[in-house]
Amino acid sequence: MSDLTKAFAAIQAKQISYGTLWDYYGGTQPLRYSTERLTEIFHDISAHFAQNWCGVVVDSVLDRLVLSDIQVTGDETATARLGELWSQLELGLEADDIHQGTLVTGEGVVIAWKENDEIQAFYNDARNIYIEYDPSNPRQMLWAAKRWIDEDGRYRMVLYYPDRLEYYCSSSKAENVTSGAGMFPLDPPIAPNPFGLVPVFHYRRERRDIKSEFDSAIPVQDAINKLFADMMVAAEFGAFKQRYVISQADPGNLKNAPNMNWWIPSGDGVGQQTSVGEFSAADLSIYMNAMDKLSASIAIITRTPKHYLFTQGGDPSGEALNAMEAPLIKKTKRYIARFIPTWQGLASFLLALDGRSVPPESIEPIYDDPETVQPKSTADIRKIEVETGIPLLTVLRDEGWTQEQLDQMQEDKSAEQSSNTAGLAQALLNSQRNFDQGGGVPMMTNTGIGTTVIPEQPEIGG
Numbered sequence: 393m394s395d396l397t398k399a400f401a402a403i404q405a406k407q408i409s410y411g412t413l414w415d416y417y418g419g420t421q422p423l424r425y426s427t428e429r430l431t432e433i434f435h436d437i438s439a440h441f442a443q444n445w446c447g448v449v450v451d452s453v454l455d456r457l458v459l460s461d462i463q464v465t466g467d468e469t470a471t472a473r474l475g476e477l478w479s480q481l482e483l484g485l486e487a488d489d490i491h492q493g494t495l496v497t498g499e500g501v502v503i504a505w506k507e508n509d510e511i512q513a514f515y516n517d518a519r520n521i522y523i524e525y526d527p528s529n530p531r532q533m534l535w536a537a538k539r540w541i542d543e544d545g546r547y548r549m550v551l552y553y554p555d556r557l558e559y560y561c562s563s564s565k566a567e568n569v570t571s572g573a574g575m576f577p578l579d580p581p582i583a584p585n586p587f588g589l590v591p592v593f594h595y596r597r598e599r600r601d602i603k604s605e606f607d608s609a610i611p612v613q614d615a616i617n618k619l620f621a622d623m624m625v626a627a628e629f630g631a632f633k634q635r636y637v638i639s640q641a642d643p644g645n646l647k648n649a650p651n652m653n654w655w656i657p658s659g660d661g662v663g664q665q666t667s668v669g670e671f672s673a674a675d676l677s678i679y680m681n682a683m684d685k686l687s688a689s690i691a692i693i694t695r696t697p698k699h700y701l702f703t704q705g706g707d708p709s710g711e712a713l714n715a716m717e718a719p720l721i722k723k724t725k726r727y728i729a730r731f732i733p734t735w736q737g738l739a740s741f742l743l744a745l746d747g748r749s750v751p752p753e754s755i756e757p758i759y760d761d762p763e764t765v766q767p768k769s770t771a772d773i774r775k776i777e778v779e780t781g782i783p784l785l786t787v788l789r790d791e792g793w794t795q796e797q798l799d800q801m802q803e804d805k806s807a808e809q810s811s812n813t814a815g816l817a818q819a820l821l822n823s824q825r826n827f828d829q830g831g832g833v834p835m836m837t838n839t840g841i842g843t844t845v846i847p848e849q850p851e852i853g854g
Contacts, residue, residue, distance in 0.1 A: 396551065398572075416610060441620045446613055450606065470750050493518055498597050511746060520540055521538055538552075545567075546566060562575055599730075635669070636670070636671070697717050728759045737752050
């Protein structure tokens with residue numbers, strides 16, 4: 393099988409499965425029934441009911457994956473140029489799409505290249521990308537492929553190799569092409585790749601298996617949606633008490649409304665007498681309790697804090713909140729560690745496109761701390777560590793302060809001390825002048841330099 397045929401088939405297979413994952417993330421989830429009979433009964437219901445916990449599972453991690461900066465260690469010129477490229481290509485915004493796509497489908501892709509002296513790099517939907525790795529070295533990318541539909545409605549494909557790029561186009565409209573056999577080389581069919589690597593950068597949740605962040609929660613999500621739909625049907629037909637009349641005579645068209653009186657004919661004393669009763673309303677709390685239990689299962693399966701999925705009694709303390717979010721924080725930090733090498737490779741390649749040779753390991757992507765900030769708890773811990781003899785600079789460095797922030801703190805501290813010294817000297821000078829003018833004797837107070845006036849003493853024997 394040729395690379396073109398293999399890539400086309402793999403990309404085609406992604407369309408339905410990845411499309412379903414995006415539907416689950418967006419909340420347009422299909423309603424699943426346990427038996428075919430239920431499907432036949434309810435297939436005509438046009439309303440759609442869903443509690444979208446899959447979106448919460450992804451967004452709880454996505455909110456903590458914030459790439460705030462990227463630098464080149466020990467090279468201010470390269471750092472400045474990388475910052476310019478980062479801003480021009482809007483890779484800060486692309487990072488959000490990359491992280492989101494990686495969490496939803498299990499993989500995210502950035503393709504970078506230089507065309508007409510213009511450097512390009514942008515996020516690509518994983519549904520349109522196939523990547524082949526070396527079976528003997530899973531870290532080595534052999535080649536990659538991208539497929540899309542152009543403005544003429546035809547498929548276009550590019551195959552990326554370390555030494556070349558191959559271009560293809562379908563001979564007819566995309567809806568009529570079902571395999572790689574319908575793709576033909578463009579003119580020119582090949583462009584050289586002088587950089588010696590595949591210009592495709594692959595972000596993955598896991599190296600072993602590509603799967604969604606909520607993959608294991610999908611069956612539970614289906615069960616929640618089914619219960620939710622059942623509850624809405626019960627609310628439609630059984631949430632209000634229904635009344636009935638048993639009578640031998642026709643009671644007429646009785647309507648149940650406020651200030652409405654019923655005139656019911658009495659019985660004749662023979663057989664079943666006239667009676668009125670009511671059916672009990674459906675208990676909707678049964679459905680709510682079941683959905684709460686299932687949402688708790690989603691929290692456990694995906695390690696999402698329970699307070700993200702349903703309300704709890706009272707507000708948790710800072711320490712309790714940290715404990716509940718600990719699994720989420722550990723998971724997020726693991727993702728950051730997995731994404732950083734790919735960001736390093738991308739940044740190094742962008743600088744190579746710009747004519748600069750910078751090794752990936754010298755590039756430092758900086759993520760915001762994913763932990764929930766508890767100012768009081770942080771301050772208390774910092775105070776205890778300093779009181780035990782740990783230098784403040786060491787404590788702040790362990791908290792994640794950069795060297796630039798530490799240097800700025802030292803400068804601010806020195807400036808503040810100089811200001812206090814100057815103020816103290818000025819206060820002493822003013823006090824001395826006041827004394828020279830007969831205003832009093834200089835003295836030290838709790839708030840600085842002050843004066844006190846000594847009253848004249850009467851002469852002895854006067």
